[in-house]
Structures are given as C-alpha cells and as structure tokens.
Amino acid sequence: MKLDIKAFALAFAVLWGAVVLFVALVNLFCGGYGQHFLDVLSSWYPGYHATRNFVEIIIVTVYAFFDGLFGGAVFAWLYNRFAKTASS
Secondary structure, eight states: OOOOHHHHHHHHHHHHHHHHHHHHHHHHHSTTTTHHHHHHHHHHSTTOOOOSSHHHHHHHHHHHHHHHHHHHHHHHHHHHHHHHHHHO
8 A cells, every 4th residue: 555645744744733733722721731742842843942922832833734744754755665665
C-alpha cells in the first residue's frame, strides 16, 4: 500500500496544529494546563516563548502546522520507500 504524501502531510499538519492550538488555548483560559508541554515547544520553535497571550498561540500554531506538514511528508515518503523495498 502506498501513502499519498501530500494528503498524509496535510492531515498530519492539521492534526498536530490542532493539538498544539487546543493545549495553548486551554492553557490561556486555565493557567498551568500543559505548561511543561508548551515549555518544550518553546525550546523547539524559535520566537515562541510559552507565555499566555494570543499572539504566542498563533505563533506556536503556525510553527506546529508547518512542522507537522514537513514531518508528515517525510514519514509518508520514508514509508513508501521502505514498503517498496520490503515488497521487492
């Protein structure tokens, strides 16, 4: 079975972006929720500081979307490469 790289990458980007957006929004309204997770993201994504404001939430969500897009594309590409060599 071959994965559609564009579709998988987009699905993963939307999923990862939604997860990060959800955690950041809950943290904004219920202080402390997921703070350690957001602190880790601040060490991965330059320009994001894990503070509780709306601009920071937009920044981390955009980073997460594009990170998921790239990661999903790489995963699907690797899967297709390994699936082809395994079936040969």
